[in-house]
Amino acid sequence: MNIRFAPNTLYYGDCLDIMADFPDNYIDLICLDPPFNSDEKYNKVFKDSGLLIDPQIKAFDDVWLWDNTSAERVEHVKNAVANPASKVIAGFEGFIPQSKMLSYTSYMAERLFIMHRILKDTGSIYLHCDPYASHYLKLVMDAIFGENNFRNEIVWCYHAGGATKKHFPKKHDILLLYGKNANVSYHDAPRGIPYRDFYAYDKKGNIQTDKGYHPDGKMVPDWWEISAISSVASERLGYPTQKPLALYERIIKASSNAGDLVLDPFAGCGTTIEAAKKNGRDVIGIDILPFALRLINRYRLAPNGITPLPIEGVPVDMDTARQLAKTVPFKFQDWTISLIDGLASNPQKVGDDGIDGFGMFLNKPDNMDRKAIIVQVTGASGSQKAKFDRLHANIRNENAAMGILITLDAQTAQRNWKHTLNPIRMGETTYAPIQCFSIEEYYRNNKRWDQILTLPSLANPWTGKQIQQKILFEE
Numbered sequence: 001m002n003i004r005f006a007p008n009t010l011y012y013g014d015c016l017d018i019m020a021d022f023p024d025n026y027i028d029l030i031c032l033d034p035p036f037n038s039d040e041k042y043n044k045v046f047k048d049s050g051l052l053i054d055p056q057i058k059a060f061d062d063v064w065l066w067d068n069t070s071a072e073r074v075e076h077v078k079n080a081v082a083n084p085a086s087k088v089i090a091g092f093e094g095f096i097p098q099s100k101m102l103s104y105t106s107y108m109a110e111r112l113f114i115m116h117r118i119l120k121d122t123g124s125i126y127l128h129c130d131p132y133a134s135h136y137l138k139l140v141m142d143a144i145f146g147e148n149n150f151r152n153e154i155v156w157c158y159h160a161g162g163a164t165k166k167h168f169p170k171k172h173d174i175l176l177l178y179g180k181n182a183n184v185s186y187h188d189a190p191r192g193i194p195y196r197d198f199y200a201y202d203k204k205g206n207i208q209t210d211k212g213y214h215p216d217g218k219m220v221p222d223w224w225e226i227s228a229i230s231s232v233a234s235e236r237l238g239y240p241t242q243k244p245l246a247l248y249e250r251i252i253k254a255s256s257n258a259g260d261l262v263l264d265p266f267a268g269c270g271t272t273i274e275a276a277k278k279n280g281r282d283v284i285g286i287d288i289l290p291f292a293l294r295l296i297n298r299y300r301l302a303p304n305g306i307t308p309l310p311i312e313g314v315p316v317d318m319d320t321a322r323q324l325a326k327t328v329p330f331k332f333q334d335w336t337i338s339l340i341d342g343l344a345s346n347p348q349k350v351g352d353d354g355i356d357g358f359g360m361f362l363n364k365p366d367n368m369d370r371k372a373i374i375v376q377v378t379g380a381s382g383s384q385k386a387k388f389d390r391l392h393a394n395i396r397n398e399n400a401a402m403g404i405l406i407t408l409d410a411q412t413a414q415r416n417w418k419h420t421l422n423p424i425r426m427g428e429t430t431y432a433p434i435q436c437f438s439i440e441e442y443y444r445n446n447k448r449w450d451q452i453l454t455l456p457s458l459a460n461p462w463t464g465k466q467i468q469q470k471i472l473f474e475e
């Protein structure tokens with residue numbers, strides 16, 4: 001699929017591939033918040049559904065596994081001698097061989113090397129990470145950006161999350177700030193931390209600026225107290241790993257100017273994109289989940305009166321869908337599954353006949369009685385009766401309540417295909433336990449999946465909570 005490069009665009013794909021085609025010295029500010037090794041399993045919510053298979057929906061932290069891909073990547077990075085981090089990765093290999101951290105640091109070294117090339121000479125980069133990885137990543141950043149260009153280790157402090165009695169509760173993330181060289185744009189303008197009373201106020205309560213205090217407040221130091229997104233925050237979109245807008249607005253204001261181009265190569269649900277657009281910057285966002293990119297347009301830009309951004313790298317019609325199915329079948333799977341709000345892809349790519357995605361619905365409003373949906377996708381042309389039978393067997397074997405078969409072509413004979421599953425009754429409504437969804441019908445029905453499938457209202461597959469937001473459809 002041909003990809004068009006332009007500011008104010010969202011790209012679907014691995015940022016490694018997308019950024020490889022960007023010109024040198026192109027971006028003014030890069031903010032990246034790559035997958036963390038949170039060890040947080042988002043599949044807990046499926047436990048109550050009775051589903052036998054473990055869905056492993058982990059919001060794409062599979063770069064944290066040590067597997068054959070990691071071994072190949074480490075070899076590749078070590079041999080890429082133009083990348084100054086190749087020696088760091090070779091050193092890590094001696095120190096932490098075949099480890100999750102070696103997998104992750106080699107993955108980041110490949111991508112950070114490209115980010116250095118595409119960053120302008122006056123540009124800055126903020127790498128968001130946690131205290132488990134920050135010291136390893138700092139060595140990689142020192143190698144690629146140069147230790148002279150290290151500017152700050154910003155500590156973002158928050159209160160949210162659990163507590164423990166075994167050690168001090170861990171309540172901060174780290175953001176490593178580097179410039180491309182000594183001439184980076186930086187504004188000390190993001191003040192706004194009010195002076196306390198013990199600073200010089202006159203009797204009327206005004207700060208005595210003649211004493212040298214800035215009327216807008218104190219300068220912000222390198223530790224920032226900004227609330228994390230709580231479970232009831234109005235800006236919360238239910239996307240795992242969403243970061244607060246205030247955090248990214250501070251970064252954008254400090255290290256870019258109006259009209260600058262800001263890149264987030266791991267855009268998620270678009271905190272950087274909203275912060276940048278609201279402050280008059282141009283943006284590019286990349287994510288490996290098309291669902292995330294659609295969230296950005298629906299919930300970040302449209303409600304703020306900002307024109308939704310074109311999404312590149314996703315099919316736009318049957319021809320491009322067919323092409324994607326043929327050339328990159330796993331990308332086709334992820335894309336099709338993401339078209340239906342509330343379904344999540346299986347990050348373990350399984351090939352033919354395996355389960356490609358999961359969803360769930362709540363049988364009762366108390367959120368306790370969860371039922372699982374499994375999804376199978378095929379990009380092959382023609383009748384998919386055999387795939388239907390396989391899905392039927394998988395629903396039974398895995399104790400799912402429902403199955404969805406996604407195909408390219410409409411399955412005209414599907415009404416006559418036999419199965420032995422019971423319909424699902426909820427109140428007055430009955431739902432077919434196995435349903436077909438085709439890309440052909442999707443385009444024929446103006447991209448409205450609800451015209452093709454009749455599903456109970458789905459829960460967020462990461463949190464298990466009912467999806468509250470009005471479901472909007474792709475424009």
Ligand SMILES: C[S@@+](CC[C@H](N)C(=O)[O-])C[C@H]1O[C@@H](n2cnc3c(N)ncnc32)[C@H](O)[C@@H]1O
Nearest residue numbers: 014015033241242243266268269270271287288
């Ligand atoms: C920690 S989240 C980013 C969250 C984001 N800061 C926000 O506030 O929503 C990391 C994101 O990176 C995406 N991702 C993982 N690997 C990727 C890759 N190779 N290329 C592009 N995006 C990737 C994931 O889908 C996920 O949305």
